[in-house]
Amino acid sequence: MALDKIDRKILTLLQKDATMPVAEIGRKVGLSTTPCWRRIQKMEEDGVIQRRVAVLDPAKVNVGVTVFVSVKTNEHNDAWMRKFAGVVDEFPEVVEFYRMSGDVDYLMRVVVPDIGAYDAFYKRLIGKINLTDVSSAFAMGQIKYTTALPLDFAIVVDDDK
Amino acid sequence: MALDKIDRKILTLLQKDATMPVAEIGRKVGLSTTPCWRRIQKMEEDGVIQRRVAVLDPAKVNVGVTVFVSVKTNEHNDAWMRKFAGVVDEFPEVVEFYRMSGDVDYLMRVVVPDIGAYDAFYKRLIGKINLTDVSSAFAMGQIKYTTALPLDFAIVVDDDK
DNA sequence: TCTCGTGAGCAATTTTATTGCGTAACTTTG
């Protein structure tokens, strides 16, 4: 599952634009179409590349507002966590959800059109599961957002190129 | 720029899997290839669809740890904000960056291999820009992560279908 | 040196994307 320099170049390109023809990717990384294609296939099979998706403009689909919701709880057992996860999964407004260390127990990122919609979401959420300590922080603006992960840390075997 | 029910169905599919052939998308939304293709083109031109990207498995590229970094500052001017934004842009580890209301001024999501790498990142960051009040919260696990935005709020004109 | 395993490339072949053209439904206007 190790990635060499060419693999990482390919991934860098695909993280930016997954519509680029394999022939062009090959050209950019110094490979002909076939071996380049095979490398991509392998990375998909290995699960390094999970999927290819369309990224939409949040404002254009009317979810320009991001809210970070912190949750503290007393229920520190696995069953409750699963239930919470299940509930959250039902809400498409929740685009990210983390179990945290430290001060808060869970953190989620929620996208909505405006404050009013957030309030409606909030009511629906607490209707589905009992949450005691919830705190919401509104983002005034998204300065950076990328789906591209840094590849500088990827495991490498042979990296002389 | 309004989206009807068919457009939203198309977007739902493309947000899940952008490799699906247009013919198949058309079949699923009850349209032949051409009009379906034209709708997709239009949404790309309109910027509703921003891009198509490959999504990688964080663990497989060795950035399995997410850290949320909160920043408070006294510098509440536009120039400083731009500088900060510029600095952050240089760091591929920072995948999201928000200007916040309330308690903290900025919030960023950082992905790294481990605590040690986070510390190294932190040192590099504060070497680039003077930050006084920084607080880091580690995620113990990612329970949900999706690039798919909810389409329930999208602006609609004619939605009788 | 011989043989095997790994990657590369060329040249089909198959799949998809893209375009040209004609038709039907709905709207606007005289």
Add this chain to the structure above:
DNA sequence: CAAAGTTACGCAATAAAATTGCTCACGAGA
């Protein structure tokens, strides 16, 4: 009410890209 324009559809042809089969070259180990 009908003519004319606009919009969206579908079929069929064309162009582009993905995918596969086969062969060749290189380096490691017997």
